[in-house]
Amino acid sequence: MNPDGTANILIVDDERPLLESYAAMLGTRYDVATAATGEDALEAVDEKTDVVLLDRRLPEYAGRDVLAEIREREFDCQVLFCSAVVPDVDILAAELDGYLHKPVGTDELIDTIETQLDVRERSEPVQEYLRLERLRATLDDAQSQSHLSDSERYQQLLDQLEQKEQAVDSSQHTASAV
Known part of the structure; x- marks a missing residue:
């Protein structure tokens, strides 16, 4: 969280229009960074990141692999899959904090992020x-x-x-x- 109390959100999705749409939805309320690949996500996430919205299917990395690397690096952030893939019990094997099923509207995105920020406390x-x-x-x-x-x-x-x-x-x- 920034000194002014603004949360840092990282949005990871390989669909540029969706990535830009989510960034626009959240950009007025949070400090938003975006990444279109798993590699870019791993470069962007750091100790200041509060919440990561992570697509499950990325071109070169599965979302699960990006999540595992974030956990291995011990970043203290909430990670949620934000995916068109219907969630099944396989999500229980990941160290996941939540799941959003696309499409996701502004209210649901903000409510979910606010919940995640509250949980961190x-x-x-x-x-x-x-x-x-x-x-x-x-x-x-x-x-x-x-x-x-x-x-x-x-x-x-x-x-x-x-x-x-x-x-x-x-x-x-x-x-x-x-």
Whole structure:
């Protein structure tokens, strides 16, 4: 975040018109950088980056590879896939903070970014719980319940959510008792 409180957003998409459209939508509210390739994204992301909107399908890098490199470099930013690919349980294998399914309008983009910025201010257990809850909601919206109920990975997500919720409840109860 900049000293004036303005968030730094990196938008990564190989479709130039869409990239420019998202930049225009967000540019009046945030400091926006853009990248049309995974390589450019990895050059643009740094310790000042707050949120990355990352396309899953890029010409030379998969979005998952760019995400993995961002995590390996230990940048403290929220990373969301912003993709036309319908999300499935495979997204649970990535260290992803959220998912936007294209097309995405201005209000949804801003609401999602504001949520991500708010989450960054929370404790680690709350951040993790909210991350998992957003992924669950994304999958619930994108896939049929019969498909999800057949998925072992989705069932593991539900178990993790229950454990995280108990941990968050327990820590909040302990904090309020002090």
